[in-house]
Structure formats: structure tokens, C-alpha cells
Amino acid sequence: MTALADQPLEEQIAQWREYLRRRQAFQGPDIEELEGHLRDQLTALTEAGLAGEEAFLIAVKRMGSLDALSREFAREHSDRLWKQLVIGPGAAEGPPSTRHTEMLVVLGLAVAAALAIKVPALFGLQPDRGAEMFYFRNGSLFVLPLLAVYFIWKRGSGMATALWLALPFAAAAVFANVFPFRAHGDTERLTALHLPIGLWLVIGVAYVAGPWFTSGRRMDFVRFSGELAIYYALMALGGGVLIAFTVMMFTSIGMNPERLIGGWLVPCGMVGAVIIGSWLVEAKQSVIENMAPVLTRLFTPLFTVLLLAFLGTMAWTGRPIDVKRELLIGFDLLLVLVVGLVLYAASARDPQAPPDLFDVLQLVLVTSALVVDGVALAAIAARISEFGFTPNRVAALGENLILLVNLTWTAWLYARFVRRRGSFAALERWQIAYLPVYAAWADLVVVLFPPLFGYR
Amino acid sequence: MDMGKDLVAASATPLVLAILAEGDSYGYAIIKRVAELSGGHLQWTDGMLYPVLHRLERQGLVAAKWSASASGRRRKYYRITREGRAQLAAQRQQWQVVDGTLRGLWMQACPA
Numbered sequence: 001m002t003a004l005a006d007q008p009l010e011e012q013i014a015q016w017r018e019y020l021r022r023r024q025a026f027q028g029p030d031i032e033e034l035e036g037h038l039r040d041q042l043t044a045l046t047e048a049g050l051a052g053e054e055a056f057l058i059a060v061k062r063m064g065s066l067d068a069l070s071r072e073f074a075r076e077h078s079d080r081l082w083k084q085l086v087i088g089p090g091a092a093e094g095p096p097s098t099r100h101t102e103m104l105v106v107l108g109l110a111v112a113a114a115l116a117i118k119v120p121a122l123f124g125l126q127p128d129r130g131a132e133m134f135y136f137r138n139g140s141l142f143v144l145p146l147l148a149v150y151f152i153w154k155r156g157s158g159m160a161t162a163l164w165l166a167l168p169f170a171a172a173a174v175f176a177n178v179f180p181f182r183a184h185g186d187t188e189r190l191t192a193l194h195l196p197i198g199l200w201l202v203i204g205v206a207y208v209a210g211p212w213f214t215s216g217r218r219m220d221f222v223r224f225s226g227e228l229a230i231y232y233a234l235m236a237l238g239g240g241v242l243i244a245f246t247v248m249m250f251t252s253i254g255m256n257p258e259r260l261i262g263g264w265l266v267p268c269g270m271v272g273a274v275i276i277g278s279w280l281v282e283a284k285q286s287v288i289e290n291m292a293p294v295l296t297r298l299f300t301p302l303f304t305v306l307l308l309a310f311l312g313t314m315a316w317t318g319r320p321i322d323v324k325r326e327l328l329i330g331f332d333l334l335l336v337l338v339v340g341l342v343l344y345a346a347s348a349r350d351p352q353a354p355p356d357l358f359d360v361l362q363l364v365l366v367t368s369a370l371v372v373d374g375v376a377l378a379a380i381a382a383r384i385s386e387f388g389f390t391p392n393r394v395a396a397l398g399e400n401l402i403l404l405v406n407l408t409w410t411a412w413l414y415a416r417f418v419r420r421r422g423s424f425a426a427l428e429r430w431q432i433a434y435l436p437v438y439a440a441w442a443d444l445v446v447v448l449f450p451p452l453f454g455y456r
Numbered sequence: 457m458d459m460g461k462d463l464v465a466a467s468a469t470p471l472v473l474a475i476l477a478e479g480d481s482y483g484y485a486i487i488k489r490v491a492e493l494s495g496g497h498l499q500w501t502d503g504m505l506y507p508v509l510h511r512l513e514r515q516g517l518v519a520a521k522w523s524a525s526a527s528g529r530r531r532k533y534y535r536i537t538r539e540g541r542a543q544l545a546a547q548r549q550q551w552q553v554v555d556g557t558l559r560g561l562w563m564q565a566c567p568a
Contacts, residue, residue, distance in 0.1 A: 029522075029532070030506065030510075032530060032532075033483060033506060033531075033532045034503060034506060036482075036483075036484070036525075036529055036530070036531055036532075037483050037484045037487075037502060037503075037506075039529070040484035041484065041502070062501070062502045063501070063502045063503040064501035064502060064503040064504055068501070068503075068504075069501075069503040069504070072503075072504055072507040073506070073507055073510075075507065076507040076510050076511050076514075077510070
């Protein structure tokens with residue numbers, strides 16, 4: 001068998017190889033084996049006097065149709081149709097040495113996060129002895145900087161980037177701790193809740209590893225965030241099982257594992273899982289289908305039905321919304337959910353594809369969410385003076401407005417797209433461009449609200 | 457001659473094992489040997505040999521090893537194992553029974 005000098009023939013072989021590669025049933029070595037066969041056949045045929053083109057046609061024909069072939073391979077290797085996530089050597093692309101290093105880096109960072117959360121205890125800050133608000137405010141600061149380090153390392157960003165990214169974390173640490181919060185006040189809770197949202201954008205900057213506003217990887221960061229949330233939930237479930245067994249086994253020998261669980265297992269697991277989860281999402285990108293878009297497909301119709309049923313019932317019975325104190329936050333969460341559904345539907349969509357039924361459904365979902373929120377806002381606005389402006393209510397109102405603006409414009413873009421007057425890309429651009437707004441509002445709440453409302 | 461699909465499939469295992477019993481070989485050479493022995497009557501779709509080889513490998517009847525060929529490309533060579541030889545012997549007996557039975561029948565029906 002000699003190397004075939006025929007250039008077009010080499011191209012044809014490459015194309016054929018590419019066809020094989022696209023089928024899941026074939027793996028690298030199979031393709032190499034089949035290609036070797038094809039080349040042997042080609043050599044024999046050309047030696048028998050056939051021209052390159054003819055020899056290729058005959059050799060490929062003798063190999064059998066790709067469909068039949070991949071069916072046979074799939075029957076023999078049915079395991080390959082289940083995409084496998086093999087952790088450790090042999091899993092991802094790239095030379096084994098870098099994969100090995102990556103695993104060490106990830107484990108190192110996870111352990112560092114787990115230890116970091118225990119450091120304040122050395123200085124007498126115990127979560128069960130009055131310092132729980134300290135941990136609540138600073139929780140994200142124990143793990144997100146380390147996650148940023150992971151992405152800086154992974155993307156090979158330089159020292160300068162690292163220093164720039166350190167700034168917001170330092171600022172966050174200052175704002176979380178310098179204000180003289182009144183004990184268990186609203187502003188302290190708001191800071192604790194909004195700090196991670198603001199810092200998540202910093203993780204995004206580390207993730208895209210480049211100028212944020214021009215990066216094509218911003219949508220990847222959205223995908224990453226969704227997958228991480230799912231992985232985190234799964235790991236939390238596993239952790240729950242682990243804890244249940246810890247309790248069961250240690251109690252059976254007459255010991256109380258409460259301190260071990262509350263003091264170590266839960267806090268260390270919570271921060272470590274963020275790093276491990278991020279690494280899993282990065283490592284399995286091409287291995288497992290994304291879950292977030294699948295869940296989106298599943299729940300978009302259900303939530304649309306819920307919203308329509310709610311509106312229908314309200315119109316039918318004429319019952320007004322009973323304005324309670326926490327109502328605004330409830331409707332905020334509803335809008336967050338709808339934005340999430342839109343975002344993750346967009347993340348899994350081919351922007352070039354024409355509008356289909358699902359897009360119409362999304363438009364109905366967004367519109368009905370807008371109407372529901374409008375009705376709720378009208379009811380709340382009528383009585384807001386009665387309640388007074390507490391920090392919680394101002395924050396919730398601001399968030400409601402931000403989401404409302406997003407969804408209104410989304411509905412407009414969606415309507416244009418469904419009527420084929422605009423492109424889906426415009427909608428995707430809008431959603432991506434809007435991401436920093438959430439972080440900016442969160443930063444505002446962290447920085448301005450405590451002094452504005454007298455730290456109450 | 458168009459062989460039935462089932463017959464081709466059923467004969468694949470003993471054929472491959474018997475050829476490998478002659479000596480280590482690789483896919484293309486096995487196909488060529490089959491065509492040669494059958495006088496071109498037994499035509500396999502080339503690609504279909506490989507799932508068969510992989511199945512035999514999984515069952516432990518053959519073992520595979522990648523080594524360099526004369527042209528420098530890697531090639532996957534197959535070797536029959538001890539279990540493979542035992543399996544071949546068993547299959548040989550079975551085929552001989554089938555062959556003998558059919559032969560007896562056809563000798564009676566239409567003595568050539």
C-alpha cells in the first residue's frame with residue numbers, strides 16, 4: 001500500500017472519513033481501520049488499471065452503504081450511542097498530560113475553596129455562634145474568586161487580566177463588610193442576595209476571556225451557567241443522600257454526626273461543588289446533550305398554559321389580585337423564570353432556522369407573562385404608598401421594571417421574527433446585550449441601598 | 457450466485473476464525489482470502505466484516521493489535537485465541553453435520 005499521491009482522491013477520502021466521523025456508531029480507531037481497508041482496495045484497483053475516480057467509486061460501493069454500515073456498528077457497539085462521560089485520562093481532547101494537570105488544578109481549587117470557608121472559624125467566626133450573617137454576606141467570595149482563577153488558568157489569560165478581575169472581588173469584599181448593618185436588617189439580606197449576581201458577571205468576563213461586549217462566547221457563558229445550575233442541583237441531591245447515610249451510620253454506633261455535617265460536610269461541599277460542577281460542564285461540553293434547553297422545551301408549554309389559565313380565570317371570575325407584602329417578589333420570580341425560558345430556548349436554537357410553532361409558543365408565553373405582571377403591578381402600584389418604600393420593596397420593584405423592559409422588547413422582537421419581519425439573531429443579541437444590566441442593578445443594590453436606607 | 461443473507465451471516469464466524477487459524481491477518485486480507493477461496497461466489501459487503509471482527513474480539517475468540525504495515529500506516533491485525541480455536545472446532549463439527557445431511561439428501565434425490 002503506497003500513499004496515494006492523487007490529490008483529488010485524497011480529498012475524496014477525507015470527505016468520506018468526515019461522513020463516518022459524523023455518525024456516533026464509529027469511533028476513531030474504527031474509522032482508521034475502515035480507511036485502511038479503503039486504501040488497500042484503492043491501491044489494488046488502481047494497480048488493476050482503474051483511474052482514481054473509478055477506483056474510489058468502486059471501493060466505496062464495496063464498503064457498503066453508510067446507513068447499513070453504521071447500523072451494524074451500532075448493533076455491535078450499542079454502548080456508543082449512549083454518550084459517555086469518562087472522567088480522567090482518555091476523556092476529553094488534548095494530550096493526557098494537560099488533562100492530568102487540569103484535574104489537579106480543579107481538585108486543588110475545590111479543596112482551596114473548602115478550606116477557605118473554614119478559615120474564618122479560626123478567628124472565632126462560627127456560623128452557629130452568631131456569625132451566620134457573615135457567612136451569608138460573604139459566601140460567594142469564598143468560591144467565585146477561585147472559579148475565576150480556574151477560568152483564567154484554563155483560558156490562559158495573562159497576569160494583567162487576573163489583576164483586573166481581582167479588583168471587583170476586592171471591592172465586593174469591602175462592600176460586604178464595611179457597612180454598619182443593623183442586625184438582621186433588610187439591607188444586609190439584600191447585599192447577601194445581590195452580591196453573587198453582580199460577581200457572576202465577573203465570572204462571565206473570566207469565562208469569555210476577552211472583551212465582554214464583542215465576545216462571541218457570551219452565549220456560551222449563558223449555556224455554561226444553565227448547565228452548572230443543573231449539575232449543582234444534581235450534586236446537591238447526591239450530597240443529601242451522602243448526608244442521610246452519614247447520619248444513619250454514625251447514629252447506629254451511638255455518635256452524633258451533626259457537627260461534622262453542619263460544620264464541614266455542608267459548607268465545604270457547597271463551595272467545592274461549584275468548582276467541580278464548572279469543571280464537569282467544561283469537560284463534558286461535547287459529551288452530553290445540554291439539559292437546560294431540553295427542560296426549556298418541556299416547561300415552556302406548561303408555563304404558557306398556566307399563565308393563560310390564570311388570566312382566563314381572572315377574567316372569568318373577576319377576582320382582583322389580593323395584594324400581599326411578598327407578592328412583588330413572587331412576580332419577580334415569575335418574570336425571571338420566563339426570561340430564563342426565553343434565554344435557554346435561544347441558546348439552543350439555530351438562529352438561521354425559520355420561525356416554527358415553538359417560537360409562537362414562546363411569544364404567547366412572553367406576552368401572557370407581560371399581561372400578568374402588568375395586572376399585578378397595577379394592583380401593587382395602587383397600594384404602594386400604603387406600604388411605604390422599604391429597601392426590599394424598592395429592590396423588588398427595580399428588578400420587576402428591569403425584567404419588564406427586557407420582556408417587552410423581547411416580545412416585540414419575537415413578534416417581528418414570527419411575522420418574518422426580523423431575524424432571530426436580533427433577539428439573541430438583545431438578550432445577550434441585556435445581561436450586564438442585571439449585574440449593574442445588583443451592584444447598585446449592594447453599593448447604594450445600605451447607606452440610602454440607613455442600614456436598616 | 458446470490459447467497460442468502462442469513463447464510464452469509466451464519467458462515468461469517470467460522471470463515472473468519474478458519475482464516476485466522478491459518479495465521480494472523482487484517483480485514484482487507486481476510487476479505488480477499490474469502491473471495492479467493494470461494495472463487496468469488498461469496499461476496500461480502502466489505503464494511504460488514506468489521507462489526508463481525510469486533511464481535512469476535514468482544515467474545516474473546518480473537519485478539520487484536522495495532523501495528524505498522526509496510527506503507528507506514530497503522531493496521532489492526534487479528535489473531536485467533538485459544539477460545540477461538542475451540543469455537544472453530546465446535547463450529548466445524550456443526551457445519552459438517554449440516555453438510556453431511558444435505559449431501560445425503562441430495563445424493564438420493566438427484567444423483568449427479
